[in-house]
Amino acid sequence: MRIPHPEYNIWEHTRESLFPLYAQRAKGETSELTCHSQCVEVIGPHLVPGMTFMDVGCGAGDFVWSFHRRGIAIEYHGMDFTRSFIDIGREKIPPEVLPPDRLQLGAAEDLAGRFDVVVCINTMQCFADFREPVERMCRAARKVVYLRSTLDEDEQIRYETDGYLDEGYKNRLRSYFNIFALRDVIAFMESEGFEVSRIVDERTRDGVEMSAGKPFPWKILLGVRRGST
Numbered sequence: 001m002r003i004p005h006p007e008y009n010i011w012e013h014t015r016e017s018l019f020p021l022y023a024q025r026a027k028g029e030t031s032e033l034t035c036h037s038q039c040v041e042v043i044g045p046h047l048v049p050g051m052t053f054m055d056v057g058c059g060a061g062d063f064v065w066s067f068h069r070r071g072i073a074i075e076y077h078g079m080d081f082t083r084s085f086i087d088i089g090r091e092k093i094p095p096e097v098l099p100p101d102r103l104q105l106g107a108a109e110d111l112a113g114r115f116d117v118v119v120c121i122n123t124m125q126c127f128a129d130f131r132e133p134v135e136r137m138c139r140a141a142r143k144v145v146y147l148r149s150t151l152d153e154d155e156q157i158r159y160e161t162d163g164y165l166d167e168g169y170k171n172r173l174r175s176y177f178n179i180f181a182l183r184d185v186i187a188f189m190e191s192e193g194f195e196v197s198r199i200v201d202e203r204t205r206d207g208v209e210m211s212a213g214k215p216f217p218w219k220i221l222l223g224v225r226r227g228s229t
């Protein structure tokens, strides 16, 4: 498994900025993220009760609340390579909302098994390259792959420090904040047997969001496996 050593995983060094927020989200105490409500809306027509659903780079797994609150009975699974986020989710999400063993520690590059729907929201920009993890996600998905990430005309590989990390790591530890080329990702998904459509991102209207001083051109791709409908 390609789980980074915690020392080199930026997410393990967000104790001050993100851990309390992820705990609140896992408890269902925060309002729903627009990227989550939009994903439910877009994939809704493809959902059937009992379907299996994998959220890759799930953080603490709080996306499960979007289905729980709407009474959509899918079997949610989440995987993330940051142990502290998985631990937060297992501890804070009530077991009647999500049994703790539905959250797994794992890297997208090692995703195995089959699920009806695979989503990856706000996570691909962390990948050194998109091909291997997107291949795993496509091969794991029986019907639908939904990706929200930083995508644009041209690829930009960015390996940079982050000013929002804990003391000792702030502006020192580097990580990927990549922008992949839309056409490359679409062509790759098509080569894996998916019909791909672009969906306008509701939060940014496909504009560029600035976060931690960095540009994030969020885009959404919906892949539906050919012959699955």
Ligand SMILES: C[S@@+](CC[C@H](N)C(=O)[O-])C[C@H]1O[C@@H](n2cnc3c(N)ncnc32)[C@H](O)[C@@H]1O
Binding pocket: 011, 056, 057, 058, 059, 060, 079, 080, 081, 082, 085, 106, 107, 108, 109, 120, 121, 122, 123, 126, 127, 133
């Ligand atoms: C910005 S957070 C997004 C969390 C959640 N999807 C959301 O939208 O709230 C990115 C997450 O991706 C995880 N991550 C980054 N690269 C990963 C990889 N290769 N495999 C699994 N998880 C990864 C990080 O640990 C982090 O939890």
